[in-house]
Amino acid sequence: MISVIDLRGEALPEGAALRTLLPRADFDVAAALDKVRPICEDVHHRGDAALVEYAQKFDGVQLDQVKVPAEALEKALAELDPEVRAALEESIRRARIVHRAQRRSTETTQVVPGGTVTERWVPVDRVGLYAPGGRAVYPSSVIMDVVPAQEAEVPSIALASPAQKEFGGLPHPTILAACALLGVDEVYAAGGATAVAMFAYGTESCPPAPMVMGPGNIWVAAAKRYFTGVIGIDSEAGPTEIAVLADDTADPVHVASDLISQAEHDPLAASVLVTTSEALAAGVQKELAAQVAVSKHREERIEPALQGKQSAIVLVDTVEDGLAVVNAYGAEHLEIQTADAAAVAERVTNAGAIFVGPYAPVSLGDYCAGSNHVLPTGGCACHSSGLSVQSFLRGIHIVDYSQGALADVAHHVVTLAEAEDLPAHGAAIKARFGWKVPGK
Numbered sequence: 001m002i003s004v005i006d007l008r009g010e011a012l013p014e015g016a017a018l019r020t021l022l023p024r025a026d027f028d029v030a031a032a033l034d035k036v037r038p039i040c041e042d043v044h045h046r047g048d049a050a051l052v053e054y055a056q057k058f059d060g061v062q063l064d065q066v067k068v069p070a071e072a073l074e075k076a077l078a079e080l081d082p083e084v085r086a087a088l089e090e091s092i093r094r095a096r097i098v099h100r101a102q103r104r105s106t107e108t109t110q111v112v113p114g115g116t117v118t119e120r121w122v123p124v125d126r127v128g129l130y131a132p133g134g135r136a137v138y139p140s141s142v143i144m145d146v147v148p149a150q151e152a153e154v155p156s157i158a159l160a161s162p163a164q165k166e167f168g169g170l171p172h173p174t175i176l177a178a179c180a181l182l183g184v185d186e187v188y189a190a191g192g193a194t195a196v197a198m199f200a201y202g203t204e205s206c207p208p209a210p211m212v213m214g215p216g217n218i219w220v221a222a223a224k225r226y227f228t229g230v231i232g233i234d235s236e237a238g239p240t241e242i243a244v245l246a247d248d249t250a251d252p253v254h255v256a257s258d259l260i261s262q263a264e265h266d267p268l269a270a271s272v273l274v275t276t277s278e279a280l281a282a283g284v285q286k287e288l289a290a291q292v293a294v295s296k297h298r299e300e301r302i303e304p305a306l307q308g309k310q311s312a313i314v315l316v317d318t319v320e321d322g323l324a325v326v327n328a329y330g331a332e333h334l335e336i337q338t339a340d341a342a343a344v345a346e347r348v349t350n351a352g353a354i355f356v357g358p359y360a361p362v363s364l365g366d367y368c369a370g371s372n373h374v375l376p377t378g379g380c381a382c383h384s385s386g387l388s389v390q391s392f393l394r395g396i397h398i399v400d401y402s403q404g405a406l407a408d409v410a411h412h413v414v415t416l417a418e419a420e421d422l423p424a425h426g427a428a429i430k431a432r433f434g435w436k437v438p439g440k
Contacts, residue, residue, distance in 0.1 A: 001288045002259075002271070002306045004281065006315045007325065018328040019379065025268045025310035027238040027378060032222035036193035040201075040226055043194055047203035054194045059162055061169035061189075066198075067205045068170060068187040076176035087367070088139060088178055094370035095147040102389035103151055114405035118398040124232070126156035126207065127392060128199030130214030131175055133162040133191060135266065135301070138215075139178035140367050144374045144387060145214045146182045152392035158209065159184055160198065162191025192216065196223035200231050213387060215374050234387055238377040239268035239310070242362055243331035243351075245322045245344070246275045250337035251358060252283030256291055258335060258361050259284070263305035264297050270310035272329065274322045281313045323347055330381035333362040350382045407433065 005021065012018055042050045052063045077085075108118040129145040132138050142159065149157050159179055161171035170176065171189055179187050188206055190198050200223075202208030211232035212224065221236040242262040244255050259271035275281055288306065295302050305311060316322045319338055326334055330350035338344050341357045348354055352375030353365055366373050374387035385391075410429050417425035430436065 001285060001292065001303075002273075003309075003312045004315065005312045007321070008315050008317045012316075012321055012324050014324075015328070018324065022314065022325065022329050023270065023272060023310050023312040024378070025239050025270055025308065027218060027221075027268065029218060029221050029225055029236055029238075032218045033225055036219055036222045036226060039193045040197040040223060043197035043203065044201045048205050051190055051194055051198060051203065055163045055169065055189065055191075058194075059169075059191060060165045061163045063163060063169045063189060065205065066188050066190055066203070068176065068189060070185060072170055073176050073180040073185060073187065076173040077180035079173065080177040084174065085177070085181070088143065088181055091140065091143050091368050092147060092181065094368055095143055095372070096151065098370035099148045099151040099372070099389050102148070104390070104393065104395075112405050112408065114402035115409075116400050118400070120396050120398060121393045122396055123152045123154045123392050124211045124394065125154075126158070126209045126211070127154050128195075128206075128209035128212045129157065129159040130195055130212065130216050130220060131159060131161040131171075132214075132216050132220075133164060133172055133175065134217060137172040137174055139172075139174045140373065141215055142175055142178040142182065142184075144372050146179075146184055148372065148387055148389045149213075149392050150182070152389045154392050156186075156207075156209075157184055158186040158188065158199070158206065160188040160190040160195035162195075163189040192219040193223035193226075196220060196227060200227045211392070213374070213391065234374065234391055235376050235380060235384055236378075237374070239270060240265045241270040241272070241310075241332040241377055242335065243272040243274060243326050243329055243333070244335040244337060245319070245326050246273060246277070246280055246335075246337040247319060247322075247339060248277040248280055249339045250275075250277075250280055252280055252287045254358055254361070255280070255337060256284050256287035258363075259288065259306070259311075260291055260295060260302055261361070261363050262333065263302045263311070264295070265301065265305075267301055267304035268308065268310060269301070269305040270308075271306055272312055272314065272331070274314045274316060274325045274329075276316055276319060276322060278315065281315060284313065319344060326351070330376075330379040332375045332377045332381065333365065335360070335362060350379075352376050352381045352386050403432075 051066045104121045106120045131141045161175045163169045199209040199212045213234040215237045224233040327350045332352040334351040335355045336345045345356045372387045376384040414426035
């Protein structure tokens with residue numbers, strides 16, 4: 001069902017050498033880039049007409065318009081199952097609690113008497129958000145996209161999700177209902193690279209956005225790469241990942257179910273168990289076979305994911321070695337199911353999000369923990385963070401010095417300017433105090 005990598009018996013290599021021993025999906029964004037480039041440029045030149053054409057080509061729908069009418073949002077919310085609505089509302093409530101606490105305040109620091117630097121946090125003017133709609137529908141991603149943007153006080157928020165043939169060319173009604181619950185009324189039926197290009201360039205229906213955020217497939221990732229430097233992005237998100245660091249205190253039923261929960265997303269999803277216990281590994285193998293056999297998406301997603309090169313059980317000698325492995329792997333989602341799990345979690349340095357103990361599964365974080373589930377994948381957790389309020393803010397420094405405060409440091413500025421062979425920098429200081437300026 002799932003391969004085994006045995007790293008016991010010898011000292012583990014470090015850094016890149018260890019990473020090469022660990023499972024990872026093939027996710028060739030560079031190859032996809034060649035295919036999305038002409039699509040993006042077509043949207044640039046033909047606008048809405050190109051979006052309509054690609055909806056027909058990729059989604060099999062004939063759109064009358066790309067922007068979703070207000071009445072469709074209202075209808076979707078009115079017809080939403082009451083239990084689903086209650087669950088979405090609770091997810092929104094918890095996400096707001098966590099993300100509201102992330103909002104930064106303006107801070108002024110007095111460097112010297114008469115000299116201050118203030119850091120003011122300013123939201124982007126507009127953001128385009130993406131909610132996937134391929135193999136599954138993700139109203140939870142609408143929440144994870146929108147709530148931090150709203151808590152950052154972004155004044156203009158738009159969202160795109162693929163057109164769905166079974167819903168008359170509109171995005172999935174649960175996506176629309178989630179938008180309505182959140183008060184997002186600018187929604188577009190656009191998917192993949194076309195949605196990113198729509199936001200990046202703007203069209204007749206959709207004003208351009210300087211930032212595009214949200215998870216998506218390889219075509220979304222490739223389009224984000226294409227527009228890097230033109231717009232701000234969160235990350236080039238790849239297939240979802242779960243890693244579980246566990247010892248002999250873990251329950252194989254829990255571990256197997258958690259591995260399957262992420263394998264359910266996609267055939268390229270990665271499910272990795274790192275454990276010190278051969279007995280646990282055997283128990284998980286047995287549970288995987290039993291649980292997968294009765295799983296809904298067994299053949300098209302779960303089995304290919306678990307049997308793929310990106311998934312494995314990794315055997316290690318000690319929890320210390322396990323920490324080295326998970327820090328080298330840098331999982332999107334990392335569960336710690338060991339003795340003294342909280343203390344072990346404190347020693348993790350590379351993970352998108354960490355789930356501590358047997359009662360904090362990744363599924364909780366996907367929906368109702370209050371944390372954000374838009375997280376770095378493909379090992380990018382070693383240098384990147386998940387989506388947060390900070391993702392939508394820019395820190396602007398405001399420098400305010402009096403004449404006396406500048407006079408006190410003027411000679412240092414001039415000295416450094418001359419050391420860098422930038423005499424005009426120094427001259428700009430001298431001009432304020434009647435010092436000799438070149439040419440006068």
